[in-house]
Amino acid sequence: MSMKHQTPLLDELEKGTFPSFVKEIKRAAEHSDYAQDLLGLLELSYKEKVTHWKHGGIVGVRGYGAGVIGRYSDIPDQFPGVAHFHTVRVNQPSGFFYTTKALREICEVWDKYGSGLTNMHGSTGDIILLGTKTENLEPIFAELSSKGWDLGGSGSAVRTPSCCLGAARCEWANIDAMSITNEITQHYQDEMHRPAFPYKFKFKVAGCAVDCIASIARADMSIIGTWRGDIRIDQGEVKNYAQGGMDIQKEIVDMCPTECISWDGSEFKIDNEDCSRCMHCIAKMTKALRPGTEKGATILLGSKAPIVTGALMSWVIVPFMKMEPPYTELFELVDKIWEWWDEYGKNRERIGELIERLSFTTFLKEVGLKPQPAMVKEPRRDPFFFWSEEDIEK
Amino acid sequence: MEKEELKKIIYQLVEKSTGKKKLKQSDILKKVAADQGIDKSEVKAALRELMDAGELIFTYFGGSFVEIPPKE
Secondary structure (H helix, E strand, C coil), X not given: CCCCCCCHHHHHCCCCCCCCHHHHHHHHHCCCHHHHHHHHHHHXXXXXXXXXXXXXXXXXXXXCCCCEEEEEECCCCCCHHHCECCEEEECCCHHHCCCHHHHHHHHHHHHHHEEEEEEECCCCCCEEEEXXXXXXXXXXXXXXXXXXXXXXXXXXXXXXXXXXXXXXXXXXXXXXXXXXXXXXXXXXXXXXXXXXXXXXXXXXEECCCCCCCCHHHHCCEEEEEEEECCCEECHHHHHHHHHCCCCHHHHHHCCCCCCXXXXXXXXXXXXXXXXXCCCHHHHHCCCCEECCCEEEEEEXXXXXXXXXXXXXXXXXXXXXXXXXXXXXXXXXXXXXXXHHHHHHCCCCCCHHHHHHHHCHHHHHHHHCCCCCCCCCCECCECCCCCCCHHHHHC | CCHHHHHHXXXXXXXXXXCCCCECHHHHHHHHHHHHCCCXXXXXXXHHHHHHCCXXXXXXXXXXXXXXXXXX
């Protein structure tokens, strides 16, 4: 099939060794009018250095307020194929596990009703289906639902919760991240599909403090697997690491953020009282070190990307919570947090921003949490410690 | 309170604010629950039925709102 539009600027992006999105759009354009006109519109945007997309307000499927992001071209007469180019968010399975059959199902629906272009996965985690017309939304939803899929979150709603692979493929997982994510998704279906909040709310679950999914920086609520008690040490395996060429002093002892490890060449010691459970030593010496046996999670709150105001990192709000089904303690805490946010949050104000505005002490009091030393805002800064002028003079 | 009556109250509230103020779901839940002396979950269930029937819709303009669908 010949190309409808000339794309000299986009063609430049096909050069080089890395896979190119232009190449993929061109492949889709062989059988899709959407993709043909998408190339034309994009080429024009590159030429004029302005976007030709408008954000759409009233678009979705009946009963839901989330899952579809409206997108329209501001020059539909020129590029009718992308006059409507809505995005459909599909709720991904925990840990992003799919059978090939499941992926084919999604692709067949999308070839039938959409542009054939997907984005696996969006920054929230959902399967992103790029580009369809308003009249196709209900049929897409009906077909996906009949095959057991559901839409994800968008707008001022709970966003599709996501997690790392957890215990399914990782030796460091301290909690069952996939089970927790699935339970949160099921429990908060209403909040995910019908936007009820001042702004978005993201859950991310990481099996351990290595935090491969960067939940600490990307989720309003991060649930990170940890343990209570002492790290288990196999001294024989530590010696094997040393004999195998690992510089334990340099790579482990000196890298410990709380300086709680010592190694004299024969015995490896950890002062567990001072350990911050960062997982560095365990991740470096998997055979020699293992977390304590009492597993649970640290709950953090408040991170966000810099959209309205600057970026925030999550704060610890519960240093240790047992994470066992049916996760009642977690849900009770979330409900209290939302109630406070709903009461005092301004429109488009994330929970972290509200805490910044009204103070962490107020938040703790309202939600019924006790201040604890682990709740540091950032390293070496304790939100409960206030210096008076007298102290500073001293 | 009868659900049909509650649905009518919610619809009227949205209708009354059309063109003046966009209402968020939480605005509706708070106001109707306080005015009628009922639990927010009751209001939420009634609102959901209005949404499922297409009598009210969610819109998004920098935030999510509940509105009456535009007439064709």
